[in-house]
Amino acid sequence: MTTAPTTAPTRTEPAPVPEIIAHNANPQPSGWLSWLTTTDHKKIGIMYMAAGWLFFVVGGVEALVIRLQLAQADSTLITPQTYNALFTMHGTTMVFLFLIPMIAGFANYLVPLMIGARDMAFPKLNALSFWLLVAGGVVFYGSLLYSPAECGWTCYAPLSETAYSPTNGVDAWIFLIHLTGISSFIGALNIFVTIANMRAPGMTWSRVPLFVWTMLTQSILLIIALPVIAGAVTMLLTDRQFGTHFFDPSNGGSPMLWQHLFWFFGHPEVYILVLPAFGMISEILPVFARKPIFGYRAIVAATLGIAVIGTLVWAHHMFTTPLPYAVLILFMMGTFLIAIPTGVKIFNWAFTLWRGTIEFTVPTLFSIGFLFTFLLGGITGVFLAVFPVDWQLHDTYFVVAHFHYTIVGGAVFGILAGLYFWFPKFSGRMLGERLGKMSFWTIMIGFWVTFLIQHSAGLSGMPRRVYEYADVGNLEIYNLISTIGSFILAVGILLTIINIVVSVRSGAKAGPDPWKANTLEWFTPSPPPRNNFDTVPRVRSVEPMKDIRRQIERQDRRTEEAATPA
Amino acid sequence: MAAFLSIPVGGASAGIVAPESGGGTPNAEGIRSLYLLIGVLALIVFIGVCGLLIYTLVKYRASRGGVASQIHGNNKLEVSWTVGAALILVLISVVTFIKLGGIYEPPSSDARSLPLTSKVIPAADGRQKLPENGRVYQIDVNGLQYVWRYTYPDGDTNNLNNVFSYEEMVVPTGATVALRIYAQDVQHSWWIPKLGGKFDAVPGYVNYTWFNIKEPGVYKGQCAELCGRNHANMVAQVRALPPAKFKAWYDAQRAEIRNADDQAARARNLAVKASAGK
Numbered sequence: 001m002t003t004a005p006t007t008a009p010t011r012t013e014p015a016p017v018p019e020i021i022a023h024n025a026n027p028q029p030s031g032w033l034s035w036l037t038t039t040d041h042k043k044i045g046i047m048y049m050a051a052g053w054l055f056f057v058v059g060g061v062e063a064l065v066i067r068l069q070l071a072q073a074d075s076t077l078i079t080p081q082t083y084n085a086l087f088t089m090h091g092t093t094m095v096f097l098f099l100i101p102m103i104a105g106f107a108n109y110l111v112p113l114m115i116g117a118r119d120m121a122f123p124k125l126n127a128l129s130f131w132l133l134v135a136g137g138v139v140f141y142g143s144l145l146y147s148p149a150e151c152g153w154t155c156y157a158p159l160s161e162t163a164y165s166p167t168n169g170v171d172a173w174i175f176l177i178h179l180t181g182i183s184s185f186i187g188a189l190n191i192f193v194t195i196a197n198m199r200a201p202g203m204t205w206s207r208v209p210l211f212v213w214t215m216l217t218q219s220i221l222l223i224i225a226l227p228v229i230a231g232a233v234t235m236l237l238t239d240r241q242f243g244t245h246f247f248d249p250s251n252g253g254s255p256m257l258w259q260h261l262f263w264f265f266g267h268p269e270v271y272i273l274v275l276p277a278f279g280m281i282s283e284i285l286p287v288f289a290r291k292p293i294f295g296y297r298a299i300v301a302a303t304l305g306i307a308v309i310g311t312l313v314w315a316h317h318m319f320t321t322p323l324p325y326a327v328l329i330l331f332m333m334g335t336f337l338i339a340i341p342t343g344v345k346i347f348n349w350a351f352t353l354w355r356g357t358i359e360f361t362v363p364t365l366f367s368i369g370f371l372f373t374f375l376l377g378g379i380t381g382v383f384l385a386v387f388p389v390d391w392q393l394h395d396t397y398f399v400v401a402h403f404h405y406t407i408v409g410g411a412v413f414g415i416l417a418g419l420y421f422w423f424p425k426f427s428g429r430m431l432g433e434r435l436g437k438m439s440f441w442t443i444m445i446g447f448w449v450t451f452l453i454q455h456s457a458g459l460s461g462m463p464r465r466v467y468e469y470a471d472v473g474n475l476e477i478y479n480l481i482s483t484i485g486s487f488i489l490a491v492g493i494l495l496t497i498i499n500i501v502v503s504v505r506s507g508a509k510a511g512p513d514p515w516k517a518n519t520l521e522w523f524t525p526s527p528p529p530r531n532n533f534d535t536v537p538r539v540r541s542v543e544p545m546k547d548i549r550r551q552i553e554r555q556d557r558r559t560e561e562a563a564t565p566a
Numbered sequence: 567m568a569a570f571l572s573i574p575v576g577g578a579s580a581g582i583v584a585p586e587s588g589g590g591t592p593n594a595e596g597i598r599s600l601y602l603l604i605g606v607l608a609l610i611v612f613i614g615v616c617g618l619l620i621y622t623l624v625k626y627r628a629s630r631g632g633v634a635s636q637i638h639g640n641n642k643l644e645v646s647w648t649v650g651a652a653l654i655l656v657l658i659s660v661v662t663f664i665k666l667g668g669i670y671e672p673p674s675s676d677a678r679s680l681p682l683t684s685k686v687i688p689a690a691d692g693r694q695k696l697p698e699n700g701r702v703y704q705i706d707v708n709g710l711q712y713v714w715r716y717t718y719p720d721g722d723t724n725n726l727n728n729v730f731s732y733e734e735m736v737v738p739t740g741a742t743v744a745l746r747i748y749a750q751d752v753q754h755s756w757w758i759p760k761l762g763g764k765f766d767a768v769p770g771y772v773n774y775t776w777f778n779i780k781e782p783g784v785y786k787g788q789c790a791e792l793c794g795r796n797h798a799n800m801v802a803q804v805r806a807l808p809p810a811k812f813k814a815w816y817d818a819q820r821a822e823i824r825n826a827d828d829q830a831a832r833a834r835n836l837a838v839k840a841s842a843g844k
Contacts, residue, residue, distance in 0.1 A: 080795040152792050158769060159752040164711075164794060249770025255753060256768060289626070295639035320755060320764050320790075322771040324693060325670075332662075336655045343651040344644070346615065351643065353622045357632040368623065375615055379608045382655075386662050388669045389601050391763020392585040395755060395790040460581035461759040463790040466798035472786070473581050 039123035040530060044130050045109030046426060051130075052102030053497070055137065059093035062086050064490060067450075071483040073471035083467035084150035085169070089140075091153030092173065095269065096180045097137050099411055103276045104129070104187050106418055107215045109426060111191060113521035113528060114209045116200025116536040121193040129187040136179030143172035152465060154266070155236070157247030157258040162240045171240065174233045185226045188219035195219075200520065202539035209519045209542065210293065213300050214279030217307045221268045221275075224311060229265035232258060256321060263314035271310040273407060275303060277414025278345060281367050284421050285349055286543075287517045288364040289356030295348045296542060302341035302348075309338045319387040320394050328387045335385035342378055346371065361515075362436035366417035369444050373409025377402060380455070395465075398458030401451045408447060416443070416496065423500070424514050428526040429507030435499040442492030449485030453478045518543035586759040589806070590780030593762035596669035603661050607654060669762075672697045672776040676740030694744070694774040702744040702776065705735065709747070709754030709767035711793055712800040718816065729820045735804045736819075738812035739779050747773040752794060758787035758804055766791055779806040 029037055038044060066086050069077045078086070108126065112119055120126045143149065147167035151160040160170050195216045199208065208216075235246040236258070245251035247258045286293045293299065315323065315331040349371060358364065380402040384390050393399060423431045457478040462469055469475055513522040522545050524532055540547050585601055587594040626632075674697040696702060706717040706725070718729040737743045747756050749767035757764030761777040779785070789800035807815060 080798070084792075084795060084797075150795065156753055156792070159792065159794060164752050254770060256771065290628075290634040292636060292638050294637065295644050298639065298644045320766045321768055322693065322766070322773040333659065336659065339655060340648060340651045344648055347643075347647045350615070350618055350622060351640075353619075353626060355637065356626050356634040357628040358623060358626050359628045368619070371619060372616065376612065379612055382608060382658065383601065383604055386600065386604060386658065388597050388662070388666060388763065389585075389604065391765070392597050392601070392759065394764060456582045459583065459585050461586055461757075461787065463757070463788060465792045466788075468798050 039119075039127050041108050041112050041120045041123065041126060042426075042528065042530075044126050045105045045107075047130055048101045048105030048108060048133070049426075050105075051134065051137070052098050052105055053500075055093050055097035055101070056493075057497075058141075059090050059098055060490060060493065062090040062093065064486060066090065067483040067486040069467065070469070070479045072480070073476040074468055076468075078467070080467045081150065084152075084465070085148040087465060088149045088152050088155075088173070092140065092149075092176065094407075095153060095273070096176060097133075097140070099273045099407070099415075100180065100184055101133055102415055103218075103273070103411075104133075104184070106280070106415070106422070107191055107276065108187075110422065110521060111194060111212055111215055112198070113425075113524060113532055114212050114519050115195060115198060115203060116520050116533060116539065117194060117198035118532050120190050121198060122190050125186050126190055129183045129190065132179050132183035132186075136176045136183065139179060140172055140176035143169045149173040154262060156262075157236060157239070157255050158249075160236060160240075161248060171237065174237050174240075177229060177233045181226050181230050184222050188222035188226075191215055192219040192223070200536045200539045200544075203544075206297070207539055207542045207544075210282035210296070210299055210303075211276070211279035211519075214275040214282075214303055217303050218272050218275045221272050221307055221311065225265040225268040225272070228261055232261035232265070235261075256318075259318050259321065260314070263317045264311075267314040267317065268307075268311050270403075270406070271306055274410040274414075275306065277370070277411045277418075278303065280414045280418040280421070281349060281370055283517075283519065284363045284367050284417055285352045287421075287515050288359045288361055288367075289353045290359075291352060291356040292543065293348070294351040294354070295344075298344055299348050302344045305341040306338060309334060309341070313338065316385060316387075316390070319390045332385055332387050336382070339378065339382055339385075346375060346378075361420070362431065362433060362440060363417045363421035363515075365437065365440045366413050366420060369440065370409060370413035370417060373405055373413060373444075373447065377405025377409050380405065393458060395463055396458030397454040397462050397464055400464050401454035401458065404447075404451045404454075408451075416440075419496070419500075421515070422521075423503070424510030425521055425524075425526050425528070427504050427507070428510055429503050429505075430510050430514060431503045431507060432499050435495055435502075439492050439495035439499060442495060443489060444492075446485050446487070446489030446492050450482050450489055451485070453481045453485075457482070513545065516549070518545050520544050523548060588781075589760045589777070589783070589785050591761050591777040592673060593669045593775075593777060594760055596665050597763060600662060600665040600669070603665075604658055607658060611654065671695050672702065672742045672744070673778055674699045675701055675703070675742045675778070694746075695776070696744070697742050701742075703738065703741045704744040704746060705737070707735075707745050707747045707756055707767065709749040709756070709789065709793070709800075710751050712789070712796040714754075714756070714789075714800070714802045729816060729823060731819065733802060735802070736812065736815050737779065737804060737806050738809040739782050739806045740809065742776055742778045744776045745774065747775065753791045754789045754793050754800065755791035756787075756802070757790040758785050758802060760785045761787075761804060764790045777804075779804070782806050782808055 028034065035043060035047060065078065066083070069075050069083060108120070111117075147169045149155065149160075149165070149169035149172065151165055151170060151173075155170065155173060158164060195208070195212055235244065238244040239246050239248065239253075245253045247253045247255055249255060282293055282299055313331055313334045315327060316335045319328060319331075349367075380398070384393055384399065384402060420431050420436055423429075457475060458464075460473045460475055460478070462475055462478075469479070510526045512525050514526075515522070520537070520539070521528070523537060537544060537548060584605070585594075585598050587598040672695055704719055708715040708717070713732050714735075716731050716735045717725055718731075720728050745756065745765075747765050747767045748771065749769045751769065753769065754767040755764045756767055756773075756775070758777075761779065762775065765773045765775045767773060783806055785804045785806070787802050787804075789797055789802070791797075793800060
């Protein structure tokens with residue numbers, strides 16, 4: 001009875017601040033140790049992207065040496081052995097050590113933020129993924145100390161068997177495939193489980209951001225394709241080390257088996273690299289056109305369609321091998337089918353811009369560069385799908401040009417658009433606009449000068465993977481143009497690297513939402529705190545940030561109205 | 567369409583925007599015209615989409631007072647460009663199947679272009695296409711690091727005493743030359759751009775192609791599948807001679823090989839005698 005008056009708090013006392021006290025919690029490590037031991041998806045994401053940039057530069061320098069060697073006919077700059085090692089390392093590096101980690105970096109950083117989660121589903125597994133990738137890179141580049149592989153990134157048997165590749169370079173390559181493969185596989189499981197289980201309240205499947213949709217699809221493709229290549233390289237390893245003769249025709253093995261297994265992985269791999277870039281473009285274009293994405297459901301359906309058909313067309317890489325006629329026709333028609341969902345996407349992007357108010361920021365420019373470049377890459381793909389035409393174009397510089405238009409024009413330009421778009425979120429600072437635009441134009445000009453002319457080199461009869469050529473027809477001029485272009489391209493990439501280095505310290509402060517974007521990552525401060533969200537907002541549409549901004553505007557107006565006397 | 571097929575495309579475009587041809591062999595010509603047909607369709611699509619994009623980018627660039635219309639999509643449009651893309655591909659398929667016969671199935675040889683071996687027994691898997699009368703001049707093409715070896719038919723089944731040559735294949739004009747392509751070490755790929763597409767030489771497998779050259783001349787190519795360090799130096803060429811000149815070359819080559827064989831045999835006998843006499 002006597003305590004009753006004390007239960008009514010007096011208004012003068014401040015309300016007690018709620019506080020969580022954790023016992024026996026270890027202090028967070030700081031400095032470099034915090035990076036080595038982290039399980040935070042954002043730090044792991046940044047490490048992935050840093051590793052990706054490192055290998056991008058290494059792979060790029062390898063490409064420049066290749067282009068220098070080819071600048072002149074009958075060049076003697078480097079030996080055939082060095083040349084073969086260089087294109088093997090260039091292809092392997094760009095696919096397994098640049099693009100895959102770079103995409104994994106974006107996905108790690110962005111997927112939890114976009115779906116309103118506080119981390120990935122399995123943070124420790126996530127750290128393991130990253131360090132396995134580092135191990136793969138170290139093992140592969142370790143072979144520089146003895147004798148790197150010379151069999152190309154496809155490493156066809158029997159050339160990759162001990163009889164024709166006696167040094168251990170191929171074994172190092174196999175080890176790289178295993179390590180980066182396990183890294184990607186558990187990374188894909190992690191992404192899949194995170195997206196399936198950790199979405200914010202209200203984020204139904206029809207409200208999942210398109211980048212997250214493409215990452216979900218990509219992770220399924222990785223889970224399907226990686227075990228097959230793991231099996232194939234294990235068979236190659238046992239062939240080399242224990243004489244199992246899986247790919248040796250003189251002992252009942254088959255070189256065709258290697259090709260089927262490799263391309264069953266290799267073709268989905270193309271979509272594994274390109275789909276996330278599709279997702280980034282689908283996030284960026286609506287923001288700068290200030291319009292919703294055109295045909296959200298169609299784009300999701302096209303993504304899934306590309307993934308399904310993409311796993312069923314691998315033999316179009318093998319049109320010149322001894323395959324039955326029916327197989328040639330089946331795989332030609334299957335490959336035609338892929339053009340349909342891809343075309344649907346391009347029209348959806350074009351119509352996202354239609355009747356918008358397009359702001360030409362650097363992310364917009366790279367997205368537009370992506371559209372034009374990827375369009376040509378897709379169209380030359382139709383030529384290659386027609387198997388009699390492929391008989392002429394296969395294994396020539398036409399194919400080299402085609403896949404650079406799709407992989408650089410698709411994946412790399414998408415990633416650069418994404419970099420300029422999300423860098424403010426990663427670092428809290430904007431990338432320089434002027435330097436960014438200079439970089440964009442240099443990269444575009446450099447790319448088209450390098451690769452457009454390579455179609456002609458291929459049509460003139462120049463096969464790929466040759467360390468020298470005779471100056472028949474205009475081959476020397478074509479190659480010289482291509483080499484000049486490659487150095488322009490390199491300058492453009494260098495400008496973006498300079499931009500990153502400068503802006504990370506002295507770029508303009510970004511604030512939480514510099515672009516007035518649509519998805520949940522922009523709800524957090526830049527860079528986001530360790531736990532990402534103090535409160536996870538309820539999601540009511542595919543553009544939750546737009547809803548939140550509108551709600552705040554309404555509240556402001558109401559308080560203003562309340563404040564101003566009528 | 568038919569009118570377009572008959573337009574002679576000048577040699578200037580070869581190697582810049584279209585594959586090479588010029589030996590008069592129907593498969594290379596067929597591939598080239600198929601490529602050009604698809605090229606026309608591709609160009610229309612490319613220009614159309616680029617035009618749409620450029621128009622959109624210019625017309626709807628951000629301007630003062632501009633308002634973006636909040637459209638979420640349009641099912642009719644989605645269906646129409648899906649169907650449109652499908653129709654273009656159906657068109658390409660139709661064109662491909664029309665042209666495929668001439669590329670895939672060899673014509674009969676000229677009556678005067680003998681020596682032709684008698685009927686070839688087609689491969690059991692049915693992958694080797696033969697002309698209607700079944701008569702072809704069949705040459706075996708064997709890829710090895712880093713040279714091509716050709717074996718010419720002599721009518722019997724013993725291939726060990728046949729005429730052969732390295733790097734340069736000599737053939738009669740007007741004859742349908744059927745190639746059996748294989749490899750004895752790693753993979754190679756047979757390719758003479760002006761004589762049609764490339765065909766991989768895969769160890770343990772036999773691959774088939776053919777050509778029928780109208781114009782005498784030398785047609786150059788090289789291995790198109792990475793086969794090791796000197797892959798770039800594994801060149802090939804086909805010399806097409808009128809039938810009479812071909813016959814003369816063949817006889818000379820056979821005499822030369824016989825002569826060399828005889829000399830080798832004599833040297834061997836001398837060595838055997840010498841060792842027996844000791």
